[in-house]
Amino acid sequence: MKKRIVFVFVLLLTIGILFAQPAQETSSSDKPVELTFWSLFTGGDGEFFDAMIKEFNESQNEVKMVNSMVKFDDYYTKLTTALAAKTAPDVVVCHQANLLNYVPNGSFLALDQYIDKTTLDDFQQEPLNACRFDGKLYSLPLDVHPIVFYYNKDILKEAGITTLPSSAEDFIKDSQIIKEKTGKWGMLVDNTTGTYKAYTLTRLFFSMMKQEGGSFLTSDNKKANFNNEKGVAALNFLKDTVNTYKINPDQLDYDAAMNQFKLGEGAFYFNGVWATGTLETVKGLNFGAAPLPAFFGKEDWAWAGSHTLAIPTQKNQDPKKVQAAVKFIEWMTAHGELWAKAGHIPTRKSVAAKDSFKALPYRADYVGAAQYAMPSPSTAAWNEIYGTSSDLLEAAVTKNQDTKTALANMEKVVNEIISKY
């Protein structure tokens, strides 16, 4: 009996060996330069991105890009580990907020000498400058993805609302009318950790702080700056919509918020522009998109992330590969209208001017939001601050904690975190 088991094992092992080793490709100088790329885009985003890479490969013969998907949760772990051993791929995607973790230690190549002025001028300057450190450029932004809000046209019609709310009071008033007349939720802001953290809650708080003329951290990023009337106003709004006015569901997580909107259960859905790609596929959802309004009357700022493309430094940098990588990055950004299919806002003016981009519904409605995109504070402590504040804001809203106490506590915690870096 044991012999038979062993035999089967060995048989399987042999089959495994025969098939598990991929065929080695030898590259001659006539063949295209082969580049590797690690993509953190999976699911719907991943499909759009892969389609772009396929088109890039088909559009020319000099460079072939091979893409490997890594789930977002683990992407940076893998990237950092590889960079530590200098075995990172030829091109990587890196969120603008994370650049600070890689640029100062020389993990990414400075790109100034490889990109000509015409190309650089074609970029929106805000997102481009966010990729500069000490005057040098370390990556090119592929997109800007701010928080916007989506609205359900059918619900608004049924409730008799003809103009979109543009202030915090408007949202509360309109949502109450909606609740009365249609029984649906007014606002859908996720406020609980599920598969994803309560991103929207936290990002709205950041946005509101800046909208009110304040900021989450002081301008030198050394101290918390939200334990004041501005923070109180913002947190009260987010708390009261859930607990006092009951126009936003409690214990709502990211997936649930999106699903509720998809099913037509809520009128105003807050999320990043990337949701457009998914929402479009829902049959029968009659929706619109608009930039985030100034809740408290001052400015239109909205938290925004930005996916940027960078070239890791290697132990033996192959100049041919670098040229090929630059070519790839330039092509991808120049064809941002393909990426916009996922909902993202392109960063190059030439792309925004293209007919194919203008023909995409919804994107035109919020493309202006790129102007008011708010990048993350430039401090190494940011990831920890972001994650921890998110937890604290979650607790404050879902447990209806006293606003001033919650903010004071959050300030203490954030300052402690900053001191550790």
Added chain:
Amino acid sequence: MRKISSYHRRKTIRTGLLCILDILIILIWLFPLAWLFITSLKLEQDVVSRSFSFWPEHPTWYNYTKAFTSTYILKWLLNSLFVSVLTTILTILVDTPIAYAFAKIRFKGRNVLFWIVMAGMMVPFQVLIVPLYLQFNSYGLINSLVAAVLPRVAFPIGIFIMKQFFQDIPDALEEAAFIDGANRWTIFRKIILPLGKASITTVVILSFINAWNDFLWPLIVINDNIKYTITVGVANFQGTQGTQYSLIMAGAAIASLPQIIFFLIFRKQIIEGIAMSGIKG
């Protein structure tokens, strides 16, 4: 005269009730798996919809065909097979002798060594990632399936389990063999291995399962999409900005199917093997 013994009747009723109870337990216990499969046969809009329906309205293999045509899923399965089989073989090769040593050989420093080995089970893997990666890089093994195998070969649980079972093999057998002139290696091969078969089988199963399900390390050390193991590849069905339950369930089903088939085929041997444990008299 025919008399139905009341004892007999009670026994039949009892057996009947037990049967029903058993079936109920089986249905409840297997329900999550059934639900996984049912969900995978639905289209996403039927999964997340206002009207809940248990069965798929239009059952479809869409998620499966999508997985098979737009990813390297078959390749991933073969990669996992290679990694799991190789890990298991190497694990048995290194674990069994030391288990025997701990169980039967009284050598100096045995207890300290045992605890050092046990400590290996307690180490949070996260702290090992970076040094392991740097190490494998220096061997030039990054992006190879072998790199996914090696850190999993030292399997302290296996040693622990086999040691407990080897200890129950009577010393008398060994002593008799020694008197007959056998050396330790012969005793190991001819007495310990056959009599300890049950625990070895158990460790084979556990090692295989452990290697197949390994996620974080293969994710970090394997770069090329085509070389991913199944757990790594299927994890990417989770979207960046939204969860598609039906596709994820299909991926999970595909990832687990080979192991289930393997287990169901060898179930009899596995259960018999474990049942044979314990030396009587």
Added chain:
Amino acid sequence: MIPGNRDTRDGILFSLPFLVVFFFFMVYPLLFGLYISFFKWNILSSPTFIGWKNYVDLFRDAKFYSSLLHTLEFVVITTPILLLLGFAMALVVTGKSPMAGLLETVFFIPYIFSMTVVATLWAWIMQKDFGIINQAILLLGGQRIGWLTDEKYAMWSVCIATFWWTAGFNMVLFTAGIKQIPQEVYESAEIDGANSWQRMTHITIPLVAPTTVLCLILQVIASFNVFGQVYVMTGGGPAGSTRVLIQYIYETGFQYFRMGYSAAMSYVLFVIMLIVSVAQYAVLGKRKEA
């Protein structure tokens, strides 16, 4: 005792293959981790020596304590229940049940699945709006429960998924232990008039003690190391209320780029586990050998 005693030589030789692999892929990286715990290191730059500072900091870190507490919560909930479940399953499976063999397979099958599959499946089953448990509750006229989003239930929900996933493993070990008890012992007890409950409490439980100790030690170690299923099912939420220590260790190292601090916490956890295991073995293991 044994003629031609070459115990030490043999002992080392038989241990060698394992020790080689163990040293390279476990001990060496582990020592590296210990080394780096005395440094400030963001993985990509050179480390800076800071002596004991990481350890001092972690003993003052409220998040470290809360994470450790959540891990302990998990250990305390899962260990007794998983042992009881495994034992109960083994009793059923070795008993007179007509479908014992099938039951054994059914109970063990969940263990074959990977943690990601199990956690994703149960997260789906327990999902607040569309998960099947809440759908069933709605059908019965009740209200939806936030199994994974309500602090009252989140940790227990993760534990329940863990029970389903790993009870089968304990069952296998207990089954082997029970089968080692000779039939004659039961038979003579039955003759003496003991009923099945008494047979279980006076024969099975005491005689299966070595297996119980084995299970207990392994279970405690496994529970201390919990991370994946919590991370996938609740993300450490809601509001970080289920964040276990390993998640905090992982985040600190790879999201906050404070590898030295992460390593220091790993070591403290490691030492805690070591102390607990040695204590268990000392107190319980000795009784077994008696």
